Structure formats: C-alpha cells, structure tokens
Amino acid sequence: MKTILQKMTEKTRQQERAEREAIKAEIADSATTGDRRNFLKKAALGGITIGGLIHLSIEDTIAQITQKVSRSSSPSELKITDLRFAEKGNGGERGRGFMRRILRINTNQGIYGLGDIRGGTDQRFAGFLKSKIIGLNPCNVEMIFKTIKQFGFHGRQGSGISAVEMACWDICGKAFGVPVWQLLGGRYRDKIRLYADTPEGRDPSERIELIKNRIEKQGFTWLKMDLGINSLRDIPDSLVNSKFWYDRGLGYGAVSKEVPILNYNNTKHPFTQIQITEKGLENLAEQIETIRNIVGYEIPLSTDHYGHLDMNQFIRLGRAIDKYRLAWLEDCVAWFYTDMWRTITDAIETPT
Template sequence: MKKILEEIRDQNMQLDKVKGTDNSRRNFLKKTALGGIALGGLMHLSVEDTIAQTTSNVKRSSNPSELKITDMRMAMIANKWIIRIDTNQGIYGLGEVRDGADGRYALFLKSRILGLNPCNVEMLFKIIRQYGYHGRQGGGVCAVEMALWDLTGKAYNVPAWQLLGGRYRDKIRLYADTPGARDPQAFAETMKKRVDDQGFTWLKMDLGIHVVANIPDALVNSKFWDGATGQYDLRDYMNYGNALHPFTQVQITDKGLAGLTEYV
C-alpha cells in the first residue's frame, strides 16, 4: 500500500512539471487512483463488512421502516393549537386541532402512539379514533392523523395527496364560513368583506330562528328560547339547546319566515 501511494505521489509531481497540464486532469487521475485503492481494499472484506463499508455514507434521515414516534408537543399559533409529532430520525409532522377545540384533545393521545411507526397511518388511526367524537371532540384525532400523513409524506419524499391516491385536480373552490349577527346590516358587511377583500366566491351563512327570536309573534312557544344565544346554549335545562328538536315546541310563524327572508 505504501509503495502504491508513493507511486501516485511521484506521478503527481511529474504531472505538475509538465507544462500545460491543468489541475482538473491531476485531480481526475488522483481520484481515479485512490478509488482503485479503495475498491481493491474491499476485495479482502467479507460480504457483511463490504455492505457496511459501502453504505456507511448513505443518508439515513428517512428510513421509513425504522421510524418511531418519540414525542408529541403543541403550541398556540394564530389562535390555533398546532401539534408536532417527532421521530427518532429527526423528521416531524404537523397537525391542527380543528374547529377551535382544546389542544389537550390531541395531547392525551400521545401515550397511545409513542414508539409506533408513524407511516402506519391506518393502524394508528384505528387505535385513536375511539377517543374522538362529533365536532370539537374530534379535533384531537384529526390533528394526529394530519400530522401522521405529513410525517409519512416527508419520510417517502412525496406530497400527502400522492399517498392518498394521487392528484385529481389542480385547484379547488373554497368556501368561507361567515359568523351570524342579529343585525342584518352587520352581517351583510361581513359577507361583503369575504367577497371584495378576501376573494371568496362561495359563502356559508349561519341562519336559524335565533335571527328572529326577538321579533314579536315570529315564533310559537318562544319562551323556551328566552335567554338562549343559540342552539348550543346549554346554560338552562329548559332552553332550546338542551332539548331534542322534536320536543322543543318552538315553531316559526309566517311572520318569522318573512323576517328570515328579509334578513337574507
């Protein structure tokens, strides 16, 4: 080995003396010779050692079959709870706790997924879905699933939509929810802002009998609505929000329908 290295040194010294020989040629010859030495050295190794040597410089930051979940954390960003699922390979996935739900709906699922492979999204979802429910109570499960898809996409270096069957369209039409208001003029201003300032062309309106609750004779048995601010108001067991719809006894009259029409 020493003799070979000395020969390479002597050859390089001779090349340096040759007029018109550039560095790129010397570097090429040098790398070729050293590469031959390295390859020759591998010829004397066992199969296992040869594989270990040749793969020693392979980047292993994304080895999906060996991924393990090591932690889950959350932070409030722009009034939204965002969770981060970390792994043993340094890559992570992000998910949003939907619909304004408490971040703890997601955080208490941490113990159920630690040590598992995040790429097994379907299996993990079946483990945690029993802890979700309708509306905000499903926010935690949704956040974890979102983070798992994000992680899997990073592990395989593909977008999440590719994992879900591939691209179907290049763009989609978005709709914007618009919080209701008792004053129709204020509601109209909010809707106008959605269209003119934010560019939405599809709007969702939250309409209900609460819009006409204060109009005389708009509702029958309106006493069951008294004091309630909406269908989810549960402060009084006699309120509308605490009764199943068929038993509320609240009915809208023609005057109430006219009020809703005017509101729209």
C-alpha cells in the first residue's frame, strides 16, 4: 500500500515529466524567439522542485540542491598569490597632474582586487608590502590592515597600505557577490553631494570658462580651489625664505641628489621658515575674491594645498580670508600636530 508521501512524489514526477515535454516542444518550435528559447533551456537544466526531492534524505537533498550552484569563489579558502602594478600617464585635466598607479592583488581562485596608490606616490610604498601579505586570506581585511599599518605613515607614506586595503575589500565584494558598501554596514543614502576642484587656466578668462563648465554643464554645487604659496613664487616680496628652497632645486616636488633628506617635501610644516608677507596675503585674498565674484556665495568654496607653513602663518592667512566665508581650510598642518590644529581653529572663524 502506497503511503501518502509516495503518492505525492509520484504525482509530482508525472507533472514534471509533462512540464519537461512541454518545454522541449516549445524549444523545438520555430516560432519561439531566441531569448525565450535560452530561458527555457536554462529552466530545464537548473529547475529543481520540492516534489522531485521529497523522497530523498536530508543529506541527499542538500547535495542535489547545491550541486548545480555556480560558485565564483570559496571565500574561506582564498589566498593572496601576487601583487602587481600598472601606471598610465598623468592625471588631471588637460594632461596635468600625478602619475596614475593602480595596484592589483591576485588570488588562488582567479579573483583579483584593485587599489589606488594615490597622488603619484612611488609604487614601492605598496610593493614592499607584498612579502607581508602573500598567502593570507584577503577577506580578513582588518587583520591584514593591522599587520601592515606599521609600515606606513603620514601623507603619501600611507598610500601603499591604503591601496592594499582597498584591493582586499574589492576582492571581498567579488567573493561574496555584494558591493563593498554592503560589507561595511549597508546603504545609508542613495546619493551624496560632491565637490570639484576649480581648474586653473592660462589666463583669467579661461579660468572663468572652466569654472562655469563645472557649475553649469557638470552640475557641481560645491567647489574647492588651491590657495598655496606656490602661486606666489614669481611675485617679488610676497614670501620670506622661499628662494633658499627653490633656487637650490629643493622646492615643491624636487629631490636633492646631494642631500636627499634636505628638500622642501621632507621638511615638516613648522620648520621651512617660509613666511607670507602682507603683499602675499593680499594676493591670496585676491585669488579667492576672483572666484567668489564668479560663483557667488550660494556655492560653498573650500581651499587646500597651501604649502609647508608654520601655525602662525596659517592664523594670519585664515584671518585675511575669513570674510569670504570659506567652507574650510584643508590640511593646514600635518594631522599629528593636534595642538597646532586646535590653536589654528580657535584663532580663526573658517573651519579647519
């Protein structure tokens, strides 16, 4: 005597046979479109119904259900196998800017992750980390980060570590089949407000057109501009002690062959002894006023890339441009000079 379960199983199998025959007939029909035919073929190959499994044990049911699942990765078995680089041209508009360097981490399962070695940083800041991460599971991002963070520091010296972490998160997202933001706690908003740098032009009229393009065509509602002592280099009596660096080839972006450590980039902000004169402050203020006259006050305006100056120079600069109601002064001094940051912030109205 057949049990109720056996009867249900037999009935379900009959229904499945009828459905399969119907699918075959529709596939063979010349009137069936290509997309519909492909869909039916996949349905015929991948379809599993409860009725077809109901007579199996739990173990056999799980095996049957999972045997056709396409797995792009087994996250717990991922291992980092290699770290490589690619670089391409200069970034920025009109071919100006830093060399673009991209890091790629390969794994034993064919999944790879990409990371950005920011701002023209020497790729060796990331390359020497290779021996520290080979054989590790890239999905253990926090462990890898804590392993390598001791080899990074301020500014571009931390770019290699950031690129490795970024690539590991990229691999995680691919391994689990979800976007990285999902791994980091889920979506918080569907869109965010962006700002863009105000591009420099060969003359004021070109700069005006470039800024208008940012606002009117590209749709940006927030701008940021460079406001640094580099723009004062060729203006007599605007800076104090700048020629010591630039006349000896030790200025911004330079590397001294005679004494590698003695250059502007390697000298901390408080110790370059570069000061801005009243004439220099007036010129910097005029630069902001020019942009304000173009964009008005409904567009927030931020600034950065001032140069290596001491705390007192930033207080003087901040007070000279407070009236333009800037959104912020970015990276006045290095992040680890916390007492200086507090002093600057307390002394001026513009956020830092």
